[in-house]
Amino acid sequence: MQVGFIGLGRMGSGIAGNLLKAGHEVTVYNRTRAKAEPLAAQGAKVADSPAAACKGDAVFTMLADDAAVEGVVHGEDGVLAGLAQDAIHISSSTISVALSKRLAAAHAKAGQRYIAAPVFGRPDAAAAGKLFVVAAGSADAVQTAAPLFEAMGQRTFVVSQTPDAANLVKLSGNFLIASVIESLGEAMALVGKAGVDKHQYVDILTSTLFGAPVYKTYGGLIADAAFEPAGFAAPLGLKDMRLTLAAAEDLRVPLPIASLLRDRFLTLLAQGGDKLDWSAIGGLAAKDAGENPD
Amino acid sequence: MQVGFIGLGRMGSGIAGNLLKAGHEVTVYNRTRAKAEPLAAQGAKVADSPAAACKGDAVFTMLADDAAVEGVVHGEDGVLAGLAQDAIHISSSTISVALSKRLAAAHAKAGQRYIAAPVFGRPDAAAAGKLFVVAAGSADAVQTAAPLFEAMGQRTFVVSQTPDAANLVKLSGNFLIASVIESLGEAMALVGKAGVDKHQYVDILTSTLFGAPVYKTYGGLIADAAFEPAGFAAPLGLKDMRLTLAAAEDLRVPLPIASLLRDRFLTLLAQGGDKLDWSAIGGLAAKDAGENPD
Amino acid sequence: MQVGFIGLGRMGSGIAGNLLKAGHEVTVYNRTRAKAEPLAAQGAKVADSPAAACKGDAVFTMLADDAAVEGVVHGEDGVLAGLAQDAIHISSSTISVALSKRLAAAHAKAGQRYIAAPVFGRPDAAAAGKLFVVAAGSADAVQTAAPLFEAMGQRTFVVSQTPDAANLVKLSGNFLIASVIESLGEAMALVGKAGVDKHQYVDILTSTLFGAPVYKTYGGLIADAAFEPAGFAAPLGLKDMRLTLAAAEDLRVPLPIASLLRDRFLTLLAQGGDKLDWSAIGGLAAKDAGENPD
């Protein structure tokens, strides 16, 4: 297939590389052109504008947030202007449900197709083609895009014909991770104040009922109070809680733990935590409990 | 070793059976004597009182709650009266930190030793000798009891020389499970109201970051709204949140998620949920969101 | 003074009437022109567009929400287009802090002045000229507008030279009222389930420490479960919590009670409460506690 790819951060570069390896013709675009060079060396064409990356059957966007996506979609050189009739915009960014709805409407009006296909997995999984793809869109569009999803991930979950449902699933996943961080933070503040070694505690948890990567990763970070450098920065955590709560408000679903998490992120940022990893909210319970920072 | 065992529910019977298989001489006691018969058939002696089960090197108690433990410990026929000097009371029940402190003091005064050794695992793991034992007590007592722990579990974690630290670790584990139930309940209310299939959603979670037994088990129960019959009844969930919060109050550790969980259990019970499984709190978010029960 | 008035709901009509009585020349505008007639009978001129109401020294806007205010401000016939250099836009609507910031910037750019002047008080206080005005803006603008504030209210509080600070004070006031409703709802669910008469309970509270109008009004509504018809509808309560939380997020101030209140409003609306008074969140605690509705 002929496919464009807009957004060559660590996630996007990994995915675009795998699309190339699978034999697709890939045209890439990135605001900072230098990031396109490694892919050009692997055979990608480099476009001068978002629209110029939209000449094929489909175009991916993999960008930081709503504003970045809207920045490449609209305008003379944007995706909406560049994409052919029936061609597909595959949005893999973690964006708001509201923006995903607006994109679906805009592409429908322009006679184009739109799939939301956010992913679970970190940059190393993207590079290895081991992502999990959560896709939603019309059955025909998803079928057309299937070979692309196969190239980038180990498994594709099609969750709905309504694209924004996939964005909601992605956001809810980040909400659940943050829930694990907070509950671990509380439990570790408790047993830690009673003198239990926090590393041993994480070992107990992950050896028994909580043997998931998320407990190992975040339990370790909290036990070490190792919140720098940020793998996923605290302001992004706040953003995802905000987007989750906004989507939940539109659907009229109260989420008390998400509300609590939002307050935790605000506390963290108000106290200077902008550069910390989002797991630093897992240190707030100990701080409230009067534990002295090491 | 010569060892007594008081409390032959599903957990206790499994553990006592494995002590027998490992070659220990076991004297069992249960208020309802009929429950002792299968173990008698495997070679256990049957005692007529708690004290009569305390004639060996150690005695286990594995009972429902604080009141049940206090009921067998005190009085003429109780554990304190029956246990020899230096013999060990191994308390494996999920009891309060406060009671564990009182037991430690009472046994010390009586010249006896005391270990708290609650376990992680369900009745099938108890029967198979696959429990995880979380033990705390004096180094000499724990060393003496080590062969017993080996017979009953796959791994022993010694977390402290202060016995009640083990009770706190156990309680905190149940707090973390309840946190998973609540956060899953919120996430599933959210994506469910957007039309995503709840079983598929659980499949996505457990295939990606949340591949722990606790997510599979409780995600499935919430997706099916299958809260009867109770594996672990809602009033026991409330009890464990209460014990966790009481221990946290003594240590002065605020636990906002535990507070929220306590309120959830109260809501569930106030609305008639006494006979439901504790995972039924995972259905409250959907109810708040106006979802019709099936 | 020559002054325009846009938005002739119950609050706006009362205020405009008092401006007339105080001798000011008032030109009114309302989308539904019929509402302007009683004021015309009192001597007001009636304008055909927002811009046409902006020919004097100042123009008030008193509208339902952000969208309504933006609707009259922008465009060819809008306030920005109609207002003279140095003339003042006095915004008395309960709007978002973010919109107030944008209005301040837009008027500054157009060489006009801008005051935020939301009010405390109900329609009867507006009609009687007994409102409390919370004003913020440049000292010269506030001084110019002082005779207008005197005509409409019993007291003016100038809280800042930054207009949006006044909007924040207004929103925080609604947050505090909702806090009273929720805490009263919890307390009354508690004593009510113990058999105490709820009306007598409100009488005790208001006779002792809580002798403020807000306790009398809302305590009575909760005791009677009299949530229809709505004096201030539940969706407006949710809106004000949302605006409060959004402003707090920008300032990085966590507000756990506001988060809880937002969840309460969502629960109320998810269960069909759109037409209820916002005090109906005060009935949720009793519902959670299993109290049967009368």
Added chain:
Amino acid sequence: MQVGFIGLGRMGSGIAGNLLKAGHEVTVYNRTRAKAEPLAAQGAKVADSPAAACKGDAVFTMLADDAAVEGVVHGEDGVLAGLAQDAIHISSSTISVALSKRLAAAHAKAGQRYIAAPVFGRPDAAAAGKLFVVAAGSADAVQTAAPLFEAMGQRTFVVSQTPDAANLVKLSGNFLIASVIESLGEAMALVGKAGVDKHQYVDILTSTLFGAPVYKTYGGLIADAAFEPAGFAAPLGLKDMRLTLAAAEDLRVPLPIASLLRDRFLTLLAQGGDKLDWSAIGGLAAKDAGENPD
């Protein structure tokens, strides 16, 4: 009437003084006898034991907490031993609902009568005979005690024939005060960070909808961050939240704001606030928001 009075702190001394002034024969007892002397000078007899103060028609207890009350009730020299048949124990202390239930049962078994009659008001109101009395007990007992209540307060509210209902009303009142402190603390953290003067803000609130003593008193303390010396110490605030939540748990009433308040008090105490006034929880929101202490 002949009446005993046990507990001569600031509240008790004021009440006992007014009983004397009203012409009743009063026998007082206090652990520290020196506190009885001013009352002896006014005509009171001084007893050597709690039982010795129980020889009349009724005896009041006005003590710090459950333990103090239980300390004077039980034992050879206690109230239960000293009180005649049909004589009345009037318990005015702020105690737990559970203890009040136990006292009711114990006095019934002993053929004595029991009224719970906690009060609203501070020591100056006690001295002036201006308390509000919240009484519950059998109709005949309350009728007998009516002249005593008249002597000590400006108004008596009889809320139930079940004594502990009065204790619950008293606890719920302290819960509502703490709710005001927390919500004011949040609102003032918010407007304060936006640059609004906190004293002016309190003035606005108390001039408009929130003109109750509780807003004036606590708003001023929070604006000044004047949390020392303690009028009512933070550990007592935690105790009252604990008693409120315990009573609510027995009645199965979830109280999310009370849960939040309990966490606030724990945070305050964990960070060294034992000697602060309970209004210091009203400073935590500003601290979370990163405001520097003065």
